[in-house]
Amino acid sequence: MTKNTGYLMGFILIKFILQYLLTDSGYDLHRDEYLHLDQAHHLAWGYISxxxxxxxxxxxxxxxxxxxxWVxxxxxxxxxxxxxxxxKAIERLGGNLYAQSLAAICLIFSSLARLNILFQPNSFDILAWTFVYFALLCFIRSGKNKWLYWLGIGIGFGFLNKYNIAFQVLGLIPALLLTSxxxxxxxxxxxxxxxxxxxxxxxxxxxxVQNDFPVLWHMRMLSQYQLVNVNRFDFLNDQFFFFFGSIFILLLALISYFTYSPFRKYQVFFWATIFTLAIFTYFRAKGYYAIGLYPIHFAFGAMYLSYLLRKSWGNYLKPVAxxxxxxxxxxxxxxxxxxGNPEYLKGVQSRHPDLMENRWEDGEIHDLPQDFADMLGWKELAEKVDIAYAKAPSDEYTVIICDNYGQAGAINFYTKNKGLQAVTLNADYVNWIDLSKEIKNVILVREVEDGVSEREISFFEKSEEIGTITDPNAREFGTIIQLLLGTKTDINAILAAEIEEKRSELRE
Known part of the structure; x- marks a missing residue:
C-alpha cells in the first residue's frame, strides 16, 4: 500500500467514525428514513416520491x-x-498529497456530514453529481471516449436515484456551449x-407511464406546500454556509479557472455552477439540492492553493488551511x-439566537430544527402501538392505519410484533394496503390536530385510547393511538373507497 493510499484510507475511516458520532443516542431515525426502509418490502422500478x-x-x-x-x-x-x-480527480490533475489531504478535510468537515447522517437519496445524489463531473474532467484531460460512457452511466443511475440530476444536465449543456x-x-x-x-x-x-406519472403529482405537492415557502435569496444565502469553513477553497477554485493556465480548459465547471444555480434559484429549490455542484471544485481549489503556497514561506500557511x-x-x-439532546440544543439556541433559525417547511419558526424534531418520538409510538396490538384478539385481523408515512414506517421498523405492518393513505403506502383479509379491528394513529372522529368510533363496538406521544420536542407530539375493536360495518369497503379516491388524486 502506497503512502497516499494509506492517507486516503485514514480519511475514509475518519469520515465513517465522524458520521456515527454526530447523532446523540437519544434520537431515533428520521421520518423520511422509515419510508425508504419500508420500500425494501415493496421493490419496484419507481415510487411516488x-x-x-x-x-x-x-x-x-x-x-x-x-x-x-446499517441505516x-x-x-x-x-x-x-x-x-x-x-x-482521484486531484491525482489525475497531477496534484500532490497536500492538495488531496486538504480537499478530503474540506469535504469531511462540511455540511456533507449533515446529509450523510440520514438514509435519504441526497447522499447518493451528491455522489452521482460528483461522478458525472469526474468523468467529464477525465474526458477533457484525456480525450478518451470511454469517459463519456462513464458520464452516461453516472447520469443514468443518478436519475434512478433522484430526478434532481436533471438540473445538473441542464446546467452542463449551456456551460459546454459557452466554452471551448x-x-x-x-x-x-x-x-x-x-x-x-x-x-x-x-x-x-x-x-x-404505467402509473400516470406520480412524479408530477409529487412535484406539485412540493411546490404547493414546501417550495412555496422557499425564498430565492435564502436559497443563494444557503450556498455559502454549506462549506463555510472552507469557502476560501471554493473561491480559489472559481478564480483558478481563469487565472491558472493548467485549469483554463476546465472552465466548464465554473459555468455549470452558475447556470445550475440560476435554474435552481428560478424554481425556488431547497438549498441543499445544489450541494452536488461543489465537491469537484475542491480538487481545483486545493491544488491551486498548493500552487500558491509552493514557496518556502507557504509551508507555514499550509497547516492553517x-x-x-x-x-x-x-x-x-x-x-x-x-x-446533544433537545434541551442541550435549546440552550445553545438561547445563547446564540442569531445563528440558529429553526424555520420549518411550513414557513414558521420552531424550537428545534425540523430534521431533529423528525427524529423524536418514534420508538415511543411503536411501543404504544404494540400495547394496543396485544389487546386485540390474536385470531382476528387487526390493521394499523396511520396519518402519515413517518408513523407507519416507524411502527414497522421498531415493532416487536413480527409481521405487523402499519399502513397509511399517505405517500407510497396507498399502494401497499392489503385488503385480502377481512378487517375486524383497527388501531388508529392520528395527529393531534386531527384526532379520532366520532364517526370512526361509531364503526366499532369498543374504543379505547391507548396513549399519545408525550415527547414535547417531537414533531409528532400529541399523536394519538386509538384501539377500535369489533367492527360493525365493512371496513374493507370503506378503505377501498378511500384508496381509490387517493389514487385518483395522484392521477389528476
Whole structure:
C-alpha cells in the first residue's frame, strides 16, 4: 500500500467514525428514513416520491439485519466515495498529497456530514453529481471516449436515484456551449452516452407511464406546500454556509479557472455552477439540492492553493488551511448536528439566537430544527402501538392505519410484533394496503390536530385510547393511538373507497 493510499484510507475511516458520532443516542431515525426502509418490502422500478435506487440499499439493510448501524452505514459510504472521487480527480490533475489531504478535510468537515447522517437519496445524489463531473474532467484531460460512457452511466443511475440530476444536465449543456469544450457536441460518442443513460433510466420512465406519472403529482405537492415557502435569496444565502469553513477553497477554485493556465480548459465547471444555480434559484429549490455542484471544485481549489503556497514561506500557511475547516466545524457542530439532546440544543439556541433559525417547511419558526424534531418520538409510538396490538384478539385481523408515512414506517421498523405492518393513505403506502383479509379491528394513529372522529368510533363496538406521544420536542407530539375493536360495518369497503379516491388524486 502506497503512502497516499494509506492517507486516503485514514480519511475514509475518519469520515465513517465522524458520521456515527454526530447523532446523540437519544434520537431515533428520521421520518423520511422509515419510508425508504419500508420500500425494501415493496421493490419496484419507481415510487411516488423517488426512483428505485434507495430501495435497493434498503433491501441490503434488511438482509443485513435491519439495524440502525446499517441505516447509518450507507449514507456514510456514499460520502466516503465522494471523497474518493475528489481524491482521484486531484491525482489525475497531477496534484500532490497536500492538495488531496486538504480537499478530503474540506469535504469531511462540511455540511456533507449533515446529509450523510440520514438514509435519504441526497447522499447518493451528491455522489452521482460528483461522478458525472469526474468523468467529464477525465474526458477533457484525456480525450478518451470511454469517459463519456462513464458520464452516461453516472447520469443514468443518478436519475434512478433522484430526478434532481436533471438540473445538473441542464446546467452542463449551456456551460459546454459557452466554452471551448463545445466541440464535444460533434462527438457521436456523447449521444451514445446519453443513449446509455436513457436505457438505464428507461425502466423508471416506463413505470412512470404505467402509473400516470406520480412524479408530477409529487412535484406539485412540493411546490404547493414546501417550495412555496422557499425564498430565492435564502436559497443563494444557503450556498455559502454549506462549506463555510472552507469557502476560501471554493473561491480559489472559481478564480483558478481563469487565472491558472493548467485549469483554463476546465472552465466548464465554473459555468455549470452558475447556470445550475440560476435554474435552481428560478424554481425556488431547497438549498441543499445544489450541494452536488461543489465537491469537484475542491480538487481545483486545493491544488491551486498548493500552487500558491509552493514557496518556502507557504509551508507555514499550509497547516492553517487544514485547521480552519476543522476548527469552524467544531464551533458550528452544537447548532448544526444532533450531538446533544433537545434541551442541550435549546440552550445553545438561547445563547446564540442569531445563528440558529429553526424555520420549518411550513414557513414558521420552531424550537428545534425540523430534521431533529423528525427524529423524536418514534420508538415511543411503536411501543404504544404494540400495547394496543396485544389487546386485540390474536385470531382476528387487526390493521394499523396511520396519518402519515413517518408513523407507519416507524411502527414497522421498531415493532416487536413480527409481521405487523402499519399502513397509511399517505405517500407510497396507498399502494401497499392489503385488503385480502377481512378487517375486524383497527388501531388508529392520528395527529393531534386531527384526532379520532366520532364517526370512526361509531364503526366499532369498543374504543379505547391507548396513549399519545408525550415527547414535547417531537414533531409528532400529541399523536394519538386509538384501539377500535369489533367492527360493525365493512371496513374493507370503506378503505377501498378511500384508496381509490387517493389514487385518483395522484392521477389528476
Amino acid at each position: 423517488v426512483p428505485p435506487v434507495t430501495s435497493w440499499f434498503s433491501y441490503l439493510i434488511y438482509l443485513f439485519g435491519n439495524t440502525e448501524f 447509518k452505514f450507507f449514507p456514510a459510504l456514499f460520502g466516503a466515495l465522494t471523497i474518493l472521487l475528489v481524491w 469544450e463545445r466541440k464535444i457536441f460533434k462527438n457521436p460518442h456523447l449521444y451514445a452516452a446519453f443513449g446509455l443513460a436513457f436505457l438505464i433510466a428507461l425502466p423508471n420512465l416506463i413505470w412512470q 487544514m485547521i480552519i475547516p476543522i476548527g469552524l466545524f467544531i464551533l458550528a457542530a452544537p447548532i448544526s448536528y444532533p450531538i
